[in-house]
Amino acid sequence: MTTAQNNPAQHDVFGPDVEAKAKQLIDRYPQARSALLPMLHLVQSVQGHVSQEGVAFCAEQLDLSEAEVSAVVTFYTMYKRKPCGEHLVSVCTNTLCAALGGDAIYAKLSEHLGAGHEEVAGEAGEPGSIMLEHAECLAACDLAPVLQVNYEYYDNQTPETAVELVDSLRRGERPSPSRGAPLTDFKSVELQLAGFFPEDDEAFRIDVDGPSQAVETLRGAQLAAERAWTAPAMPEDVPLPDLEAK
Template sequence: MSEPVYVQLTTRAAPYPPDTATRLSLDADRIVARYTPPGDVDPEMARSALLPLLHLVQAEDGYITPTGIEFCAHRLGLTGAEVTAVATFYSMYRREPTGDYLVGVCTNTLCAVMGGDAILEALEDHPGGVDDPVTLTHIECNAACDYAPVVMVNWEFFDNQTPESARTLLDDLRSGREVVPSRGASLFTFRETERILAGFPDERPGAVEAGGSAGDPTLAGLRVARALSMTAPTAHEPSDEGAPPLGSADAAAAETTKNKPAPAPGESVPPEKGN
């Protein structure tokens, strides 16, 4: 009986078409330049651009594709595995095709208690038709607990939602009607939003000029603290109690060794007897 033959198959992602690659390379140059001074080719500094570069290729493809991973890896001198490790660590990077509107329902503790689980169930029972522009998912805390339960669309907040209001939101998105979040300008599509997250200008009317301030729920605790004259505890100054007296031998030793690095492990191990 002959020995089995093992064949290792390796495949590489197909590159972007030449015109797409050229356009993305110009955008990538602008991103990387933010992290490296002019004339500096330090690859470690350039690696800081990986997160916005991943948003750039997600803006191109709608999610993180093998082609996008290879593009980022080649641009920054990384391996595909290194880029994939980062892309799979952060939940904002999608691993599957995403529609024009990524609808995330928070199901973390407070939102769940306030009705987030019911909202997610209602939206799961409210599907769209063929080529639905909505991609529904559950997400962890949106850092907007004071407006729970919260739904996000393309990372924009929709506060104090109910199953009914969330279903209406999906209907508006699917019909193409203009949708304005609780805070911020009218929605962009998912890919347009990803380009903004890559660091390019937000061109929505009023997106930058609107500014904004904290709402009543956010300020409730501050108002209670002021009404009760509550203040934060005062930080104590470091105490010298227990320190060796100035001018002593111990103080001199501490002064001469305080900036020295810790000894290597072998230096602190006493020699064995007889050695």
């Protein structure tokens, strides 16, 4: 079904340790093919992107064709098809963030870094290198404009604070996100997204010292509690959909 078995380059990149992790992923699902999404994150934790060798590796592990794996890789923007930087900087340019300054932040960072969408400032994968990307709504509109570094949030940004942030990344610093886990790097986060959290490795500590939610996010619920607002009850005569019907 696949030509991956004949590809020695694939086995040079993905050694026994990666194969063992791939087997662990497969064992978590009733059907092997369901492990494809985390396995693509595993591939990115090794290479920083999904190369053709990575596609072949997944195809071989899951008994899929390379075309099937490529179809998934090219559908989701979270899978990068060219080498990423040490860090991935995602600027939300969706409607609310754009109106509140997200477009200006993206334009400033693009000019400052000399990089456009999914382009890398610096040598890809080397310390301090940064891939810049436009992002759709990052689900933090109450804190707009926002950006993420390796999927960690930096809220209420301006072009100036965004430039300070990328400059500190290029100096090798890891500024604390507005909330959530400490900042690591793109490959480390990809291993976490694959579902692996090596407890003995400092880079993978997931202790969350910062706030996990923002005051703005909770404001509506607080107001409702203070004023004893409740949601209207569901009408009892609403028919439930027949999930068996075609």
